[in-house]
Amino acid sequence: QVQLVESGGGLVKPGGSLRLSCAASGFTFSDYYMSWIRQAPGKGLEWVSYISGSGYNIYYADSVKGRFTISRDNAKNSLYLQMNSLRAEDTAVYYCARESSTSRTIDYWGQGTLVTVSS
């Protein structure tokens, strides 16, 4: 069965950096686009970034462009999100998500990892 397990969240000061990881299993990881989606406490869903199976096609939301970097290691079945210059408004649960092979919708979600940016 498909499993996505995030790690790397925690408390960081404004301006700091954090690297999130997502370990994928139960499917051929390199065949799928993957996304990071976040949800601030008590708020709605915000898509952050996606990366194609090969890693060549990448897109970022304007809110994180230039600060966050998505990457993947298909040999390790892992997805990453390097987050730099963090701001208070980046505080959220970050979900690793798999995009469906038939439509660019999210068919599997991880349980999420909480990132808190605070001094």
Next chain:
Amino acid sequence: DIQMTQSPSSLSASVGDRVTITCRASQGISNHLAWYQQKPGKVPKLLIYAASTLQSGVPSRFDGGGSGTDFTLTINSLQPEDVATYYCQKYNSAPWTFGQGTKVEIK
């Protein structure tokens, strides 16, 4: 960027009622529209994609419709387990954008 606007932001209905949530795109997105359900404390779940195609395993009381800029999610015969926040998402072109959510409660 295309904006997605849901209405209402919340609603309260009785068990057995028909409930309709609307999602409007600021530009046409054909049928590239999905609906997700997020129960309290849980991860979102895909309900509908391509505006009207039910994801495998989703109860048939959920029904999606629309095309272009105006879309609906209808829950026919609301059940207690349908208490959740529902989000639309457009995926015709990046950036993928979610609506702000509609919270559904039981009266």
